[in-house]
Amino acid sequence: MTNPITVGTLFAQHKKTLMLSWVAGEEGADRTIATSLVADAADEPLPLVGFLNVIKPNRVQVIGASELEFLQGLGKNSYADTVARLFSSKPATIILAEGIAAPDVFEAQARITQTPLLKSNAGSYKIVNHLHYYLTQLVAEHVVMHGVFMEVLGTGVLLTGPSGIGKSELALELVSRGHRLVADDAPLFMLSGTAMIKGSCPPPLRDFIEVRGLGVLNIRAMFGDSAVKQTKQLRLVIHIDHLDEEQLAQVDRLRGSRQSIDILGIEVAQIILPVAAGRNLAVLVETAVRNHVLLYRGYNAVDDFLGKHDARLNEDQQE
Secondary structure: OOOOOEHHHHHHHHHHHHOEEEEEOHHHOOOEOOOOOOEOOOOOEOOOEEEOOOOOOOOEEEEOHHHHHHHHOOOHHHHHHHHHHHHHOOOOEEEEOOOOOOOHHHHHHHHHHOOOEEEEOOOHHHHHHHHHHHHHHHHOOEEEOOEEEEEEOOEEEEEEOOOOOOHHHHHHHHHHOOOEEEEEEOOEEEEOOOOOEEEEOOHHHOOEEEEOOOEEEEHHHHHOHHHEOOEEEEEEEEEEEOOOHHHHHOOEOOOEOOEEEEEOOEEEEEEEEEOOOOOOHHHHHHHHHHHHHHHHOOOOHHHHHHHHHHHHHHHHHHO
């Protein structure tokens, strides 16, 4: 699923950071930049942002001093024809970087085609890198999941379970023990790279958590800036639930209830923690995370235990 963004929105959100200003083509402010429908003749997605390219146009064309020098060196007719071809390829916007003045032919084509023409005092590489990261995040496949996303001992942990099971109360106890809240109730997860999932909180919900009986709480205001984190890579899912006797009997006494679930096409480790009177779930979550880190590093307590057990049996048999 992708989120479209218009040139007008991009201008408003990045005007200060990239020192943007309008040159011409304000009529095209509603042009869409990021959308899954934008593709070339071979049905391949067009690059979202990049330097001047009239063969496979970027959705956002960035032109610096070197690109402009190249165009102007083509000769008068070729220069005009190439610029006309650039604008006719219907880019979302063209950004003149490095504070260069807009040539007359650019302004004329922007008005004719109603193409947004922007100017920036920032360097072309800064513009490309900044917008590439921003737009890539927008079009990355993502999903909203019900639960509480935490950073526990430096590891991204999603707490899931039925409504009313006590996820927020558990998260509150974890925060009081020095861990950090990323998102409560509706964390947003998106692909980051080829095999990574990054979780964050929708802006309206950031810093807040709802605890039954206490209402909505501001974790940052109560515990300080160190108690919250804006984003974190998802490493582990801990599902808390009420299990009946039959379900408990099926849990492997040695290996526990560790399994994996599919999130955005990536296998993520999941542990099921049964809820019962007297169980300290915060301690169990911390322990689950420590054990997960050991497994990631190559140490498996069960294999170690069984190995020592077998070694002792062999010793007894030899005696």
